[in-house]
Amino acid sequence: xxxxxxxxxxxxxxxAIVQINCTYQTSGFNGLFWYQQHAGEAPTFLSYNVLDGLxxxxxxxxxxxxxxxxxxxxxxxxxxKDSASxxxxxxxxxxxxxxxxxxKLIIKP
Amino acid sequence: xxxxIQNPRYQVTQFGKPVTLSCSQTLNHNVMYWYQQKSSQAPxxxxxYYDKDFNNEADTPDNFQSRRPNTSFCFLDIRSPGLxxxxxxxxxxxxxxxxxxxxxxxxxxxxxxxx
Numbered sequence: 001x002x003x004x005x006x007x008x009x010x011x012x013x014x015x016a017i018v019q020i021n022c023t024y025q026t027s028g029f030n031g032l033f034w035y036q037q038h039a040g041e042a043p044t045f046l047s048y049n050v051l052d053g054l055x056x057x058x059x060x061x062x063x064x065x066x067x068x069x070x071x072x073x074x075x076x077x078x079x080x081k082d083s084a085s086x087x088x089x090x091x092x093x094x095x096x097x098x099x100x101x102x103x104k105l106i107i108k109p
Numbered sequence: 110x111x112x113x114i115q116n117p118r119y120q121v122t123q124f125g126k127p128v129t130l131s132c133s134q135t136l137n138h139n140v141m142y143w144y145q146q147k148s149s150q151a152p153x154x155x156x157x158y159y160d161k162d163f164n165n166e167a168d169t170p171d172n173f174q175s176r177r178p179n180t181s182f183c184f185l186d187i188r189s190p191g192l193x194x195x196x197x198x199x200x201x202x203x204x205x206x207x208x209x210x211x212x213x214x215x216x217x218x219x220x221x222x223x224x
Contacts, residue, residue, distance in 0.1 A: 004151070011121045016132065033212070040197075040217065040218075040220070041217065042199055042215035042216055042217050043152070043199070044215065045213070047213050048212060061180075085149075087151070087152075091211075094153070095211065097154070097213065099153075100151055101149065101150050104149070
């Protein structure tokens with residue numbers, strides 16, 4: 001079956017760095033997406049990786065290892081507004097997104 | 110600004126009373142999606158349209174129907190809402206030009222309450 005695993009909840013301190021991990025098992029693979037979702041709001045697109053390696057976009061970076069079925073989202077210089085759920089989604093061979101349940105990130109002052 | 114719009118943002122209905130949720134987009138995207146998301150769970154794909162081609166997910170209950178009368182609009186009909194259908198309903202669009210990089214863009218969602 002197809003599956004996405006990510007931690008349910010993480011806590012970090014304002015100004016620090018946090019890494020949110022995601023492992024995936026899909027029938028075929030056409031890329032991995034990260035979305036941010038604030039409570040009660042819709043997901044917003046953060047990043048897309050299809051090749052191995054690190055993609056940096058400001059304070060956020062996303063990493064992919066296709067051989068390991070593994071990705072992480074790295075958030076630097078954390079701000080209180082980064083408190084949200086972070087959803088990992090892998091695109092399978094049919095170009096369908098398989099979604100994780102999200103990691104709730106709590107930022108403390 | 111180009112965007113995905115959902116109305117209403119909050120919908121309250123009674124058990125068994127039909128309800129329709131609407132979605133419109135100004136992005137001129139080919140693909141439109143309807144998701145159901147319950148608290149702390151992954152979004153669950155109900156339907157998607159590639160242009161006018163309708164794709165129903167295998168485990169979407171018959172209670173849910175959808176219409177896409179034109180490129181810009183898409184509707185979700187819940188024929189007889191049950192208490193278990195209370196959720197956030199998310200509409201998303203994607204360009205549908207290159208499947209491999211087909212990023213989905215979401216509307217603000219409609220939160221459905223069933224009394």
